[in-house]
Amino acid sequence: MNIAxxxxxxxxxxxxxxxxxxGVLIFSRVFTNAVIPEYDATVMSNFGLLxxxxxxxxxxxxxKSYANVRWLVAVFAIEKLIYGCIWVNWLLQNNLSEVYEKDAMAGIFYTIYGANDWLFCIFFSIVFWKLSSKKV
Structure with a gap:
């Protein structure tokens, strides 16, 4: 195992x-930003944000113990994949500039959250692959 x-x-x-x-606490203003749930009441409700x-x-x-929970790492990758796909679908069906007009913080949130999910989907997938092939 490579310590670095x-x-x-x-x-x-x-x-x-x-x-x-x-990210959630800042952009939702600790769950007080009503614009985020307004534009996706299912996924981004205050409960969803929590x-x-x-x-x-x-x-x-x-x-520090990810090597012992390989399949949980796979779950993390799948979870991020789902949120990434939901974000792409959301972008295709909504007007982002309309969100910015109502609230800049909500607009920034909807602009970046999925990119973050795709990034960490890739990260968790690589970690899972390395754990599965004993390269970690």
């Missing part, structure tokens, strides 16, 4: 968690 590689992966899990936690925060804590919780 393991430390980098651990930092990746922490980064994924912090992105979820701080669950994104919970996922963030899950990523951080395994940051």
């Amino acid at each position: 590689n393991n430390q980098l992966i651990t930092k990746g899990f922490v980064a994924a968690g912090l992105m979820n936690i701080t 669950m994104i925060v919970v996922w963030g804590f899950a990523y951080i919780s395994v940051a």
Whole structure:
């Protein structure tokens, strides 16, 4: 096992968690921004946003023990894939400039959240692949 590689992966899990936690709390203004749920009442309701925060804590919780939970890492990759696909679908069916007109923070949120999900989908997928092929 490469210690530097393991430390980098651990930092990746922490980064994924912090992105979820701080991203939601900042852009939702600690769940008080009504514009985010207005544009996606199913996925981005306040409950949905809270669950994104919970996922963030899950990523951080395994940051140092990810090698022992290979299949959970796969679940993380699938979860990020789903959110990434939902984001692309949302972009295709909504007018982002309309969201910006109502609230810049909500607009920024809808602009970047899926890109973040795709990035960490790739990260979790690579980690899962390396764990499956014993390269970590």
